[in-house]
Amino acid sequence: MTLEQVSANRSFGGTQGVYTHVSAVTGTPMTFSVFVPDHAPGDRLPVLWYLSGLTCTHANVTEKGEFRRACAEAGIIFVAPDTSPRGDDVPDDDGYDFGKGAGFYVNATQAPWATHFHMRDYIEQELPEVVAANFPVDMARQGITGHSMGGHGALTIALRNPGRFRSTSAFAPIVSPLNCPWGEKALTGYLGEDQTAWAEYDACALIAGGARLPDLLVDQGEGDNFLEGQLKTHLLVEACAAAGQPVTIRMQPGYDHSYYFISTFMAEHVAWHAERLKA
Amino acid sequence: MTLEQVSANRSFGGTQGVYTHVSAVTGTPMTFSVFVPDHAPGDRLPVLWYLSGLTCTHANVTEKGEFRRACAEAGIIFVAPDTSPRGDDVPDDDGYDFGKGAGFYVNATQAPWATHFHMRDYIEQELPEVVAANFPVDMARQGITGHSMGGHGALTIALRNPGRFRSTSAFAPIVSPLNCPWGEKALTGYLGEDQTAWAEYDACALIAGGARLPDLLVDQGEGDNFLEGQLKTHLLVEACAAAGQPVTIRMQPGYDHSYYFISTFMAEHVAWHAERLKA
Numbered sequence: 001m002t003l004e005q006v007s008a009n010r011s012f013g014g015t016q017g018v019y020t021h022v023s024a025v026t027g028t029p030m031t032f033s034v035f036v037p038d039h040a041p042g043d044r045l046p047v048l049w050y051l052s053g054l055t056c057t058h059a060n061v062t063e064k065g066e067f068r069r070a071c072a073e074a075g076i077i078f079v080a081p082d083t084s085p086r087g088d089d090v091p092d093d094d095g096y097d098f099g100k101g102a103g104f105y106v107n108a109t110q111a112p113w114a115t116h117f118h119m120r121d122y123i124e125q126e127l128p129e130v131v132a133a134n135f136p137v138d139m140a141r142q143g144i145t146g147h148s149m150g151g152h153g154a155l156t157i158a159l160r161n162p163g164r165f166r167s168t169s170a171f172a173p174i175v176s177p178l179n180c181p182w183g184e185k186a187l188t189g190y191l192g193e194d195q196t197a198w199a200e201y202d203a204c205a206l207i208a209g210g211a212r213l214p215d216l217l218v219d220q221g222e223g224d225n226f227l228e229g230q231l232k233t234h235l236l237v238e239a240c241a242a243a244g245q246p247v248t249i250r251m252q253p254g255y256d257h258s259y260y261f262i263s264t265f266m267a268e269h270v271a272w273h274a275e276r277l278k279a
Numbered sequence: 280m281t282l283e284q285v286s287a288n289r290s291f292g293g294t295q296g297v298y299t300h301v302s303a304v305t306g307t308p309m310t311f312s313v314f315v316p317d318h319a320p321g322d323r324l325p326v327l328w329y330l331s332g333l334t335c336t337h338a339n340v341t342e343k344g345e346f347r348r349a350c351a352e353a354g355i356i357f358v359a360p361d362t363s364p365r366g367d368d369v370p371d372d373d374g375y376d377f378g379k380g381a382g383f384y385v386n387a388t389q390a391p392w393a394t395h396f397h398m399r400d401y402i403e404q405e406l407p408e409v410v411a412a413n414f415p416v417d418m419a420r421q422g423i424t425g426h427s428m429g430g431h432g433a434l435t436i437a438l439r440n441p442g443r444f445r446s447t448s449a450f451a452p453i454v455s456p457l458n459c460p461w462g463e464k465a466l467t468g469y470l471g472e473d474q475t476a477w478a479e480y481d482a483c484a485l486i487a488g489g490a491r492l493p494d495l496l497v498d499q500g501e502g503d504n505f506l507e508g509q510l511k512t513h514l515l516v517e518a519c520a521a522a523g524q525p526v527t528i529r530m531q532p533g534y535d536h537s538y539y540f541i542s543t544f545m546a547e548h549v550a551w552h553a554e555r556l557k558a
Binding site: 009010011012013016063064066068069221223254255256258259260261263264267 | 288289290291292295342343345347348500502533534535537538539540542543546
């Protein structure tokens with residue numbers, strides 16, 4: 001597996017890189033970014049995975065996420081994957097919320113999506129192997145976070161892989177694809193009409209089914225356009241309360257769904273992860 | 280003069296706004312961004328002007344500059360103008376370094392540029408009036424900074440307006456348009472072949488001619504592609520040394536010309552300005 005470096009920029013006392021590789025899982029080239037703080041030779045650093053939201057690539061958080069100062073100070077490697085396979089051979093949809101840029105971190109089972117849209121396996125299996133083989137990460141100390149669709153990805157991947165992540169957080173996550181138009185469209189398309197196949201991709205359903213995390217931090221803007229119709233944070237509040245899942249959900253007055261919101265609370269998330277990754 | 284709000288996003292305990300107005304000076308609509316930290320009713324805050332580099336609009340630093348945390352903590356308003364007039368009526372050049380996105384903060388005297396390219400008057404006169412009339416700024420406490428072409432703008436505007444700015448800094452500035460290809464092309468186009476008209480737009484020439492600042496902070500990446508051929512930081516070092524102009528020039532190993540460099544040192548620049556603006 002050959003990793004190609006697209007760019008490398010010195011930033012905040014570390015190196016912000018962008019890399020591509022040919023993914024066996026998606027059958028396409030995949031691009032991701034990695035920030036590596038300066039460290040002593042031989043050191044292996046904790047790693048924080050950041051999964052992005054609809055329409056995003058690795059670039060959005062890399063340019064606008066304001067994570068580097070906090071990661072450099074904490075000595076944490078930050079990895080930001082793309083949100084779907086890309087390329088002329090990859091099917092797409094006219095909407096921004098399905099197809100390219102909208103992989104929903106599932107393994108698609110329905111044609112024509114099943115050929116390339118294996119973002120679950122890519123994020124859970126292939127990319128961690130690539131990162132472990134090429135960067136000075138300590139895979140015993142992983143945290144995961146994400147935004148919106150990527151918050152959904154972070155929560156469901158952490159819930160399905162108990163013990164893999166020492167820390168989990170999310171910014172404005174989709175908490176229940178079973179119960180929102182974005183989820184209904186995407187999961188119908190990728191997984192088919194039978195909603196029993198959806199439950200493993202629904203954080204609230206996973207929690208109700210007994211999956212647990214040590215704890216969980218969520219920030220959600222009260223001024224977020226998508227709060228009422230898509231994100232439905234209250235469903236996560238209720239699912240955690242019913243199941244006894246520890247969670248800290250912070251409603252942030254006035255904040256919207258943008259990177260102006262994410263960047264504001266990024267350093268606090270990095271600190272929250274650092275506390276658990278370096279304990 | 281009517282100011283139209285394009286957007287407003289809550290961020291870092293303040294409001295990041297984008298605004299447009301019809302400029303009498305350029306004869307075009309002009310767009311700029313303003314970050315206003317939360318503050319007590321009636322308070323007037325110091326203002327830091329940030330002038331952008333070639334190809335940029337207000338958006339680059341607004342999205343990637345990582346200034347909001349530092350400005351919110353220091354209670355400083357941050358204003359980022361565009362780099363040229365825009366619009367179908369505005370002449371342009373095929374190069375990225377002349378015409379739209381490349382106003383060089385001059386008042387053009389040559390056709391066809393002289394009709395709209397009055398960025399000096401826009402930044403020195405009109406925009407400050409617009410900002411003073413519409414935002415809670417204390418115009419007795421102004422600082423100015425900028426990047427590359429905008430660093431050139433910050434230095435020359437501060438040097439030509441003694442006493443207006445309590446603090447001046449720059450990221451990777453063009454220090455002498457008289458002595459670099461970018462400057463030669465743009466100033467020939469905007470001002471004509473007679474280089475005597477250029478001197479008031481050349482920081483090194485202004486310092487050699489007796490203009491002074493209380494002090495000056497410059498960060499320059501040693502890995503900057505443009506350092507040798509265009510920026511020529513050593514000319515500023517020599518001009519300041521010859522004239523006795525106090526200056527702190529920090530050469531930053533490995534850093535390039537990008538916002539990965541700017542964002543790294545932005546908080547230190549804001550702190551440097553804050554120390555002088557709040558003294």
